[in-house]
Amino acid sequence: MPFEQILSNGIVKLKDNTYIKILKIIPINFNLKSELEKEAILNSYKTFLKTCNFNIQILIQSNKEDLTKTISKIKNQQKNENQKIKNISENYIQYIKELNKNKKSSNKNFYIIIKNPKETQKIENIIIEELSDKYYKIKESLSRCGNIVKDINRAEEIKEVLASFINRRTYLQSK
Numbered sequence: 568m569p570f571e572q573i574l575s576n577g578i579v580k581l582k583d584n585t586y587i588k589i590l591k592i593i594p595i596n597f598n599l600k601s602e603l604e605k606e607a608i609l610n611s612y613k614t615f616l617k618t619c620n621f622n623i624q625i626l627i628q629s630n631k632e633d634l635t636k637t638i639s640k641i642k643n644q645q646k647n648e649n650q651k652i653k654n655i656s657e658n659y660i661q662y663i664k665e666l667n668k669n670k671k672s673s674n675k676n677f678y679i680i681i682k683n684p685k686e687t688q689k690i691e692n693i694i695i696e697e698l699s700d701k702y703y704k705i706k707e708s709l710s711r712c713g714n715i716v717k718d719i720n721r722a723e724e725i726k727e728v729l730a731s732f733i734n735r736r737t738y739l740q741s742k
Contacts, residue, residue, distance in 0.1 A: 569581055569582055569733070570582065573725050573726070574695065576699070576720060577589070577718060577719055577720025577721070577725060578695050578698055578699075579725060579729075580691075583685070584685065585682060585684075585685050586682070586683045586694050586695070586698060587680050587682045587698075588680070588681045588698045588701070588702050589678055589679075589725060589728055589729075590678065590679045590680075590681070590702060590705060590717065590718060590719065591676065591678055591717040591719055591728075592677040592678065592714050592716055592717075593677075593714060593716075593717065594714050595713040595714055608712050608713060611708070611711040611712040612712050614708060614711070615705070615708035615709055615711075615712065618704060618708055619705065619708070621681070621701055622681075622682060622684075623679050623680065623705070624679070624680040624682070625677070625678070625679055626677070626678040626679075626680065626732065627675060627676070627678075628675065628676040628677075628678070628731060628732070629674075629675050630674055632667055632674055634664065634667055637663070638660055638663070638664075641656050641659065641660055642656075642660075678719075678728065679705060681698055681701045681702060681705070683698055702718065706718075
């Protein structure tokens with residue numbers, strides 16, 4: 568992994584002595600909004616971009632949906648049903664498996680990574696404070712658009728997110 572240490576507040580110290588903060592964004596469904604709401608959201612998003620006078624990286628990760636729990640639940644419910652319902656359930660299971668196989672059903676994760684500029688003169692506490700301020704600025708701005716901004720601050724969750732991007736890049740580079 569390219570990081571040296573995960574600090575208690577979810578800030579990651581990289582091996583090159585820079586620091587990052589990872590945010591998970593749970594977006595709204597823009598297509599379901601009225602024209603007036605869409606205009607307000609776009610204006611809020613413009614404000615977000617203007618207030619972020621620092622570098623951010625937006626990452627989108629698309630994964631096939633894990634249907635294991637759904638299929639298991641359907642099979643458990645089949646046990647107490649008549650043969651006609653069992654057949655319908657089996658057809659439904661095959662249908663959702665086929666959808667997933669064709670990658671038509673997927674979930675997307677959205678992340679924003681804030682990185683401090685590499686400055687050797689600043690002490691760690693100041694860098695952490697600046698990253699926290701940037702996090703709150705992003706959270707406030709994107710919340711006005713209707714999005715939910717989650718602070719990824721648990722070490723296990725941070726490792727999982729970093730590994731998912733690193734492993735994906737390694738996989739894509741090997742092809």
